[in-house]
Amino acid sequence: MEVIVPFSTDRPKSRLSSVLAPEERVAFARAMLDDVLDAVAAAGGEPRVLATDAVDLDRPVTVDDRPLTDAVNGALDTRLGADDESDGPPEPTAVVMADLALATPATLDRLFAAGRDADVAVVPGRGGGTNAFVASHPEFRVDYHGASYLDHREIAAAVGAAFETVDSHRLGTDVDEPADLAEVLIHGEGRAATWLREAGFALDASEGRVSVVRE
């Protein structure tokens, strides 16, 4: 299954600016991307990075500088829809965000399996985002604004696509805000967790829900 991984090269992870300097955010975002690409490949997916600008990678890259929704819909047009020149029903295509630092092959396997059963399978992120999906319905398109998980459920219903929700804490955790870094330190097994530890981050269990401190 082809797995598109959107990646913004322009000021990535701005909501981490209170805890990471600009060049640190670039390095951390890249570590998460590499973790995601490795997990996708280990799960048998064929990753393709959909980047806003050129990026130096040993993986296939498509550059598209449009906003996320337009770029992903462009990719879906080619693979599922109007521009699909193959015969028969479209092959399922996955879109997995580049900041899912807790992604593992096993969790991606669950997503891919759900996407073979349903026309559209979505992993909601915390706060109602759409962290990952698989679609094989020719008319399904995305709109990432706001609580996009609910919007995508409605879009699927509107085009008559069978919809499934994939229940995953790992894939549901997009790393956007300082509190999310705790999840990486607790569950992460790859470059992103190592990067954080080497940058001095540690868990802080001194009050309520566990957070992070930097030494």
Place this chain on the structure above:
Amino acid sequence: MEVIVPFSTDRPKSRLSSVLAPEERVAFARAMLDDVLDAVAAAGGEPRVLATDAVDLDRPVTVDDRPLTDAVNGALDTRLGADDESDGPPEPTAVVMADLALATPATLDRLFAAGRDADVAVVPGRGGGTNAFVASHPEFRVDYHGASYLDHREIAAAVGAAFETVDSHRLGTDVDEPADLAEVLIHGEGRAATWLREAGFALDASEGRVSVVRE
């Protein structure tokens, strides 16, 4: 499978005090408890509430006013350990927190299945807590302080218990803080979601991750 549901009758959900009055927190906590108990029963579990004080319920209730860790370990002593008077290996026992307002029979099924395969199966909560577990190892005991998921993994290793992590956003979402209410409005299908809507809460997608507003 017996499923113990710890429930505090004393000032529940204090971390929601910025958005809910004391009597509202009592009503909302009760709505979540009822949702959890219904989901457990629908998944084939036999729920038993482990309450800090008497509570009016049509389900079995054990009152134990000790702190959470001691009360749960007391229950495990009876079922798995020193006080277990049955022959053969202990039956798996589950402990599921009362504030998992997104629990569904399907997600609990996954937990119960994992708990039949492994000696200890844990669902980590956001921030490294232990939202639910199933244990059948006679020596496994809990310590809910801090990042208890990591501690429970270590405790299981120390007693030689096979450990499995269950990856679930629904069961990983314990409703403690105002931001968690958005998850209930997005995914909840039971009394807790209805209670919030009737209390005037709605999703607010005006900035970053979706949150809630009260009308």
